[in-house]
Amino acid sequence: xxxxxxxxxxxxxxxxxxxxxxxxxxxxxxxxxxxxxxxxxxxxxxxxxxxxxxxxxxxxxxxxxxxxxxxxxxxxxxxxxxxxxxxxxxxxxxxxxxxxxxxxxxxxxxxxxxxxxxxxxxxxxxxxxxxxxxxxxxxxxxxxxxxxxxxxxxxxxxxxxxxxxxxxxxxxxxxxxxxxxxxxxxxxxxxxxxxxxxxxxxxxxxxxxxxxxxxxxxxxxxxxxxxxxxxxxxxxxxxxxxxxxxxxxxxxxxxxxxxxxxxxxxxxxxxxxxxxxxxxxxxxxxxxxx
Numbered sequence: 001x002x003x004x005x006x007x008x009x010x011x012x013x014x015x016x017x018x019x020x021x022x023x024x025x026x027x028x029x030x031x032x033x034x035x036x037x038x039x040x041x042x043x044x045x046x047x048x049x050x051x052x053x054x055x056x057x058x059x060x061x062x063x064x065x066x067x068x069x070x071x072x073x074x075x076x077x078x079x080x081x082x083x084x085x086x087x088x089x090x091x092x093x094x095x096x097x098x099x100x101x102x103x104x105x106x107x108x109x110x111x112x113x114x115x116x117x118x119x120x121x122x123x124x125x126x127x128x129x130x131x132x133x134x135x136x137x138x139x140x141x142x143x144x145x146x147x148x149x150x151x152x153x154x155x156x157x158x159x160x161x162x163x164x165x166x167x168x169x170x171x172x173x174x175x176x177x178x179x180x181x182x183x184x185x186x187x188x189x190x191x192x193x194x195x196x197x198x199x200x201x202x203x204x205x206x207x208x209x210x211x212x213x214x215x216x217x218x219x220x221x222x223x224x225x226x227x228x229x230x231x232x233x234x235x236x237x238x239x240x241x242x243x244x245x246x247x248x249x250x251x252x253x254x255x256x257x258x259x260x261x262x263x264x265x266x267x268x269x270x271x272x273x274x275x276x277x278x279x280x281x282x283x284x285x286x287x288x289x290x
Contacts, residue, residue, distance in 0.1 A: 011123075011124065011127070014123045014127065014128060015120045015123050015124060017123075018116075018119040018120055018122065018123040018132075018136070019116045019117075019119060019120050020116075021119060021136075022115040022116035022117070022118070022119030022120070022136075022140075023086035023087060023112050023113075023115065023116040024086060025115050025119075025140050026086055026111050026112030026113070026114065026115030026116060026140075026143075027084060027086045027108075027112055028065075029111055029112075029115060029140060029143055029144050029147075030107070030108050030111050030112070031065055031070065032065060032144050032148075033107075033111065033144055033147045033148050033151070035063060035064075035065055036065070036144075036148065036156055036158065036159075037148060037151070037152045037154055037156070038063060039063050039064070039065075040154070040156060040158075042063060070084070072097045072099060072100060072102065073102075074097060074100050074102035075097065075099050075100035075102065077097065077098075077099035077100065080098075083098060086109075086112040086116070087109050087112050087113060090104060090108055090109040091109070107147065111143060111147060114143055115139075115140055115143055118139045118143070118270070119136055119139065119140075121274065122135040122136055122139055122273075122274075125274055130173075130175055131175050131176070134166075134170055134175055134176070135273055137166070138163065138223060138269075138270075138273060139270060139273070141159055141163055142266040142269060142270055143266075144159060145159055145160070145216065145262055145263075145266055146262065146263040146266045146267070149212070149260040149262035149263055150260060150263055153210070153258065153260050154210075154212065155210065155212025155213065155215065155216055155262045156212070157212075157215065160212060160215040160216050160218075160219055161215060161219075163216075163219040163222075163223075164186060164215065164218055164219040164222050165222075166222075167182060167186070167219055167220075167221075167222030167223035168182055168183065168186060168222045170182075170223070171183075171222070176223055176224055176225070177223075177224060177225035177227075178225075181225030181226055181227065182221075182222045182223070182225055183222075184221075184225070184226040185218075185220075185221030185222055185223075185224065185225045185226040185227075185228070185229060186218045186219070186221045186222040187218070187221075188221055188226045188229055189214075189217035189218040189219070189220060189221030189222070189226075189229055190214045190215065190217065190218035190221075192217065192229065192233070193209065193213055193214045193217050194214050196209075197209055197214070209261050212262060213261050213262055213265060216262055216265050216266070216269075217229070217232065217233070217265055220232055220265065220268075220269040220272070223269070223273075224269075224272050224273070228272050231268070231272060232265065232268045232269055232272055233268075234268075235264075235267070235268035235271060235272075236261065236264035236265045236267065236268040237264070239264045239267060239268065240259065240261055240264040243259070243264070244259050
């Protein structure tokens with residue numbers, strides 16, 4: 001049909017569609033951000049109690065990303081479907097629970113807005129292509145990892161490892177890089193931060209980062225190849241250093257309190273996703289002798 005063909009080739013229609021999809025996915029990401037760390041914590045407690053031959057805890061109720069239904073954390077009132085409309089519901093309720101008027105964190109509309117806005121950026125960058133579907137998955141995963149790490153200083157394996165395997169699989173048809181670059185990128189990404197971690201620990205006696213950071217950089221190496229790793233590390237390090245210095249100077253942040261590194265890796269990875277080979281090739285030209 002001519003009308004349908006015209007819509008499928010329209011950048012505006014694609015942008016609108018990805019915006020709406022991104023807003024809906026952002027609502028689900030808020031559930032992931034809230035529940036996944038709780039699910040992991042319950043699993044760890046269950047395993048510990050099992051090893052110690054203890055009875056299950058009284059509050060060890062089943063929890064998943066879909067069950068039980070969402071409730072207000074303050075009054076336990078069920079959240080109605082019309083209170084879950086991305087952005088609109090939070091604005092309509094003025095950021096408060098409809099039952100008890102307890103404040104609702106601004107994280108919820110911010111995650112939804114970021115999911116929609118970054119999805120539109122991906123649509124404008126990749127157009128109607130398999131690369132767009134892959135870019136959306138990576139973008140939304142990086143958003144979830146960023147907020148979870150900021151809240152809990154965790155980068156769950158249930159997100160980072162599937163990203164790693166997906167990046168390797170996407171290299172088979174060469175959507176972003178070829179298989180050799182992807183495999184080397186995954187290994188180099190993990191081993192580079194692993195080496196930095198152990199050197200830092202030997203010198204200072206402290207742990208500078210977690211194993212989740214190794215796995216996230218390995219995943220980004222699998223997606224974009226080993227050529228992108230120096231640029232990702234540089235961007236994330238500079239961003240992290242600037243934010244850390246700003247927190248210390250402006251907010252009196254304790255230097256001994258760790259600052260999660262995962263969000264900066266995620267930001268750098270998304271920048272490379274948008275810049276693609278151009279950024280990596282520019283970096284290589286600037287750093288490698290001709």
